[in-house]
Amino acid sequence: MTQTLVDPDTLARFYINGAWVTPASDRCFPVLNPATEAQIGEVILADTADVDAAVAAAREAFETFSMTPKSERLALLERFFEICRRREEDLARAMSLEMGAPMTLARDEQAASGIGHLEAFIAALRDQEERADLGNGDTLLREPIGVCGLIAPWNWPINQIALKVVPALATGCTCVLKPSEHTPLSAVIYAEIIHEAGYPAGVFNLIQGDGAGAGAALSGHGDVDMISFTGSIRAGAAITKTAADTVKRVTLELGGKSPNLVFADCDLETRVAASVRECMANSGQSCDAPTRLLVERSVYDRVLDLARETAEAITLGDPSEEGDHLGPLFDKLQYDRVQGWIETGLEEGARLLTGGPGKPEGFETGWYARPTVFADVHNDMAIAREEIFGPVLVIIPFDDEADGIRIANDTPYGLAAFVQTGDPARAERVARRLKAGAVHVNGAAVNYGSPFGGYKQSGNGREGGVWGLEDYQELKTLHLP
Secondary structure, eight states: OHHHHSOHHHHTSEEETTEEEOOSOOOEEEEEOTTTOOEEEEEEOOOHHHHHHHHHHHHHHHHHHTTOOHHHHHHHHHHHHHHHHHTHHHHHHHHHHHHOOOHHHIIIIIIHHHHHHHHHHHHHHHHOOSEEEOSSSOEEEEEEOOEEEEEOOSSSHHHHHHHHHHHHHHHTOEEEEEOOTTOHHHHHHHHHHHHHHTOOTTSEEEOOOOIIIIIHHHHTOTTOOEEEEESOHHHHHHHHHHHHTTTOEEEEEOOOOOEEEEOTTSOHHHHHHHHHHHHHGGGGOOTTOOOEEEEEGGGHHHHHHHHHHHHHHOOBOOTTSOSSOBOOOSOHHHHHHHHHHHHHHHHHTOEEEEOOSSOOTTOOSSOOOOOEEEESOOTTSHHHHSOOOSSEEEEEEESSHHHHHHHHHOSSOOSEEEEEOSOHHHHHHHHHHOOSSEEEETTOOOOTTSOBOOSGGGEESOBSHHHHHHTTEEEEEEOOO
């Protein structure tokens, strides 16, 4: 299957200055199928020389690409969009294979998100004024910031790559992309799409590598003007420190422990079932997943029954097949982490409603975890405060609206929050008090073109739409006589 997606020789190369080149490094990294544990490919982990070569190509290309008129950049993006649509199935199959997303999810959400973001960025760029009259006699110019280092995660590979690469290309920046070493197949296909779209050599460059090597070299590089990173708080803090010596712009989309407030006046059967499924989607490997279910005490027992029934109805299966089942966790490392958190929950005295440690019956091969729900959790427990990144839901009771808001905001994170209520006035009132970058009411999803990002330790900056473009631009005021 891998052979039809990405040629093994291409997978072992980097895309630098418009060509697939042999890396300077010879450090190999096996790419595994998380459902079968079989090796499906091998990448080379970039060293400093590889990073230097990619940055040098981007720096040279910036001199001309930064001066490209918006009309030409829009034409390139339109061509990019058409090729993305044609190769959507290849992107979906790659992500299913490399990170375990079931095909329906991989196609309808994972691959589709890359196309949706691209279309929204085209609209945002078309509407944005790159030269504007300030009304005081001065002129405002929006210009590309420069060479951008883009570090993307494994859990939503193309979603996050698109949110970084597209605004860089749209604004006239050049870039070096380092995807997760665990999910290189989809990134290679993305590079092939960009090449076919006709971008000039050096505008987009792709290297493979790990955080300690390529990521650190990229974030500390003197010729990189901006770093955009998605991942853990620990890695985000390290990147920020490394980037500080060159005072480059850093945008971060980090973790979350998103609260989901369930009020007694909502449609309990519908909203609780949907909340549990959303927590478990993508095998719980989403930074904004609603992993803390905060429940008004008067309906607490009923919600526990509904949550258990919903979780127990969730099935697991082969990610190469269509359906609404869950696939495996992406790697043994993540499986072990999730198992450790489940054991921690038991040790802390949380009540296990369903699931628990170990692999589900019939899934001895692959990194499958059991959909797990804990009840009677207190917000000071580790499982209520730390991002587990697996199919694990914790349920916490609250007394009234003020108590629910207090518990919801008692977290170092602030990426997303969720509210389930039948009262529109309450929804607005509560949303205003929640410290999160997005608040989802009664299952409403974010739309392409809206800003995505968080408060507090969930990061800084916003991805998507015109706000995503602005992160890649400098402002210049022009003072004319």
